[in-house]
Amino acid sequence: xxxxxxxxxxxxxxxxxxxxxxxxxxxxxxxxxxxxxxxxxxxxxxxxxxxxxxxxxxxxxxxxxxxxxxxxxxxxxxxxxxxxxxxxxxxxxxxxxxxxxxxxxxxxxxxxxxxxxxxxxxxxxxxxxxxxxxxxxxxxxxxxxxxxxxxxxxxxxxxxxxxxxxxxxxxxxxxxxxxxxxxxxxxxxxxxxxxxxxxxxxxxxxxxxxxxx
Amino acid sequence: xxxxxxxxxxxxxxxxxxxxxxxxxxxxxxxxxxxxxxxxxxxxxxxxxxxxxxxxxxxxxxxxxxxxxxxxxxxxxxxxxxxxxxxxxxxxxxxxxxxxxxxxxxxxxxxxxxxxxxxxxxxxxxxxxxxxxxxxxxxxxxxxxxxxxxxxxxxxxxxxxxxxxxxxxxxxxxxxxxxxxxxxxxxxxxxxxxxxxxxxxxxxxxxxxxxxx
Numbered sequence: 001x002x003x004x005x006x007x008x009x010x011x012x013x014x015x016x017x018x019x020x021x022x023x024x025x026x027x028x029x030x031x032x033x034x035x036x037x038x039x040x041x042x043x044x045x046x047x048x049x050x051x052x053x054x055x056x057x058x059x060x061x062x063x064x065x066x067x068x069x070x071x072x073x074x075x076x077x078x079x080x081x082x083x084x085x086x087x088x089x090x091x092x093x094x095x096x097x098x099x100x101x102x103x104x105x106x107x108x109x110x111x112x113x114x115x116x117x118x119x120x121x122x123x124x125x126x127x128x129x130x131x132x133x134x135x136x137x138x139x140x141x142x143x144x145x146x147x148x149x150x151x152x153x154x155x156x157x158x159x160x161x162x163x164x165x166x167x168x169x170x171x172x173x174x175x176x177x178x179x180x181x182x183x184x185x186x187x188x189x190x191x192x193x194x195x196x197x198x199x200x201x202x203x204x205x206x207x208x209x210x211x212x213x
Numbered sequence: 214x215x216x217x218x219x220x221x222x223x224x225x226x227x228x229x230x231x232x233x234x235x236x237x238x239x240x241x242x243x244x245x246x247x248x249x250x251x252x253x254x255x256x257x258x259x260x261x262x263x264x265x266x267x268x269x270x271x272x273x274x275x276x277x278x279x280x281x282x283x284x285x286x287x288x289x290x291x292x293x294x295x296x297x298x299x300x301x302x303x304x305x306x307x308x309x310x311x312x313x314x315x316x317x318x319x320x321x322x323x324x325x326x327x328x329x330x331x332x333x334x335x336x337x338x339x340x341x342x343x344x345x346x347x348x349x350x351x352x353x354x355x356x357x358x359x360x361x362x363x364x365x366x367x368x369x370x371x372x373x374x375x376x377x378x379x380x381x382x383x384x385x386x387x388x389x390x391x392x393x394x395x396x397x398x399x400x401x402x403x404x405x406x407x408x409x410x411x412x413x414x415x416x417x418x419x420x421x422x423x424x425x426x
Contacts, residue, residue: 011416015409019393079415093313097306102368103391103408109415147418148411155315172418174411178316180232188417190410195316196228197403198361198387202292202322203224204401205360205385 006054013051014074016041021071033064080107087113087141087170089161090152091121091131094176094194098150099127112146134161138168145169155179162189219267226264227287229254234284246277293320300326300354300383302374303365304334304344307389307407311363312340325359347374351381358382368392375402 020041024032034045034052041048052058055077058070075081086109088095098104099111114131116122121131132140149165151158151173158177165173172188175181180191233254237245247258247265254261265271268290271283288294299322301308311317312324327344329335334344345353362378364371364386371390378386385401388394393404 011413012409014416015406015412018412019406077416077419078412079419080412082415082419084415084418093306093310097310098407100306101391101407104411107408107412109411148414171421172414174414178314186421188414188421190414190417192407192410193228193232194311194314194405195320196225197405198317198322199228199231199291199293199320200224201361201385201387201401201403202295202297203227203290204403205297206290206292206295208384208399208401 010051010054013043014078017051018071018074018078018080021067021074025067025071029067031064032067037065082108084109084148085146086111086148086150087115087146087165088129088150088152089115089134089137089165090150090154090177091116091126092152095150095152096126098152098176099129109148111150113140137164141168141170148172148174150174150176151181152176223264223267226256227291230264231284231287231291231293234280234287238280238284242280244277245280250278295321297322297361298359299324299361299363300328300359300378301342301363301365302328302347302350302378303367303390304329304339305365308363308365309339311365311387311389312342322361324363326353350377354381354383361385361387363387363389364394365389 020037034048038045038048052065052070055073058065058073088099088111091099091114095114095116099114111127111129114126114129115134115137116131117134119133122133124131145168149170149172151161151165153161155178158175158179158181162173162175162181162183166183166187171186173181173183173190175189175191176194178193178195180193181189183189233250247261251258251261265278265283268286271278271286301312301324304312304327308327308329312327324340324342327339327342328347328350329344330347332346335346337344358381362383362385364374364378366374368391371388371392371394375386375388375394375396379396379400384399386394386396386403388402388404389407391406391408393406394402396402
């Protein structure tokens with residue numbers, strides 16, 4: 001698949017590359033140098049080359065990168081377009097926002113199940129999917145577990161729901177509950193802490209105000 | 214405020230420190246060594262010490278860090294509890310999720326204004342705030358611009374809305390539109406791309422499956 005041990009920092013930059021290259025491709029651009037890609041993305045040319053070299057030989061010295069080719073390769077590395085089956089746990093505001101987020105679908109992530117505890121939304125349809133009671137989780141999913149679970153529950157339920165999902169055989173959890181969950185080896189997790197980026201913004205605002213004084 | 218030029222990577226780790234220290238403090242713990250803090254946060258002791266040293270002398274050699282003191286200091290650096298006035302632009306799913314996100318309020322970020330274009334939600338109340346039409350943006354905010362705008366509009370409106378917010382005098386934008394916005398010097402922005410963490414998760418899921426084969 002790729003050379004071993006790609007650092008997490010490189011992985012985290014890949015979605016940004018993908019988005020930016022997609023934008024260039026839509027604009028009809030065919031080639032880009034590491035210098036130009038770097039300056040647009042706030043990275044050095046050498047960092048760009050290092051990042052991309054992790055995944056094999058993709059550019060040509062003096063010719064830069066072929067944009068559609070590089071975008072397709074990064075998309076493949078990120079598993080875009082694999083038609084992943086997704087279960088959404090928790091149909092509150094965040095869950096609904098995720099279920100209806102543009103781009104989610106056309107990257108190949110398809111919500112097939114939605115669970116909640118309250119009625120409504122249990123019994124209603126969201127994004128075309130009937131919301132089921134969480135008590136049916138094991139019954140509905142065990143035979144053919146979805147690839148990914150989106151966990152959008154209150155903080156205090158997050159770990160026990162994650163444990164149930166893992167017991168069913170789900171191997172990737174995208175966690176929006178405001179509490180990091182812990183998973184065993186062999187299960188992937190991304191703990192999204194929405195307020196983290198707000199605090200980074202707040203830090204920068206403070207610095208700007210301090211500069212004014 | 215702090216020693217100059219703290220790297221963005223350090224800043225991005227601060228909210229995690231804050232969350233983790235808050236959790237320890239709630240659990241009644243008083244002190245922690247850089248080794249222990251590091252092992253719980255997946256960082257080396259030396260990285261922890263380097264990060265925290267950016268903000269002055271906070272630990273004591275051989276005694277570790279005073280948890281309530283360190284938490285309070287990091288909270289101060291991040292601007293937590295400053296009673297920031299926030300305007301929300303776009304009251305769709307994501308906007309509503311943000312408006313009602315737990316923790317947002319008790320960190321001192323208070324939504325005072327909500328704007329949208331459609332009716333409803335224009336005229337309705339969300340989180341106790343009457344949603345106003347976006348046409349009233351300048352009239353309502355110019356005299357006393359909020360500290361922070363949360364931008365939760367469709368991608369194609371994001372940049373022009375950001376330009377209007379900046380023209381009014383808003384200096385920090387938390388952007389959830391699925392399109393990075395560009396701001397001039399003197400304005401802070403955090404472009405949140407929700408799907409980035411999904412793609413990182415998808416990458417790790419692919420690796421797990423590859424390992425199985």
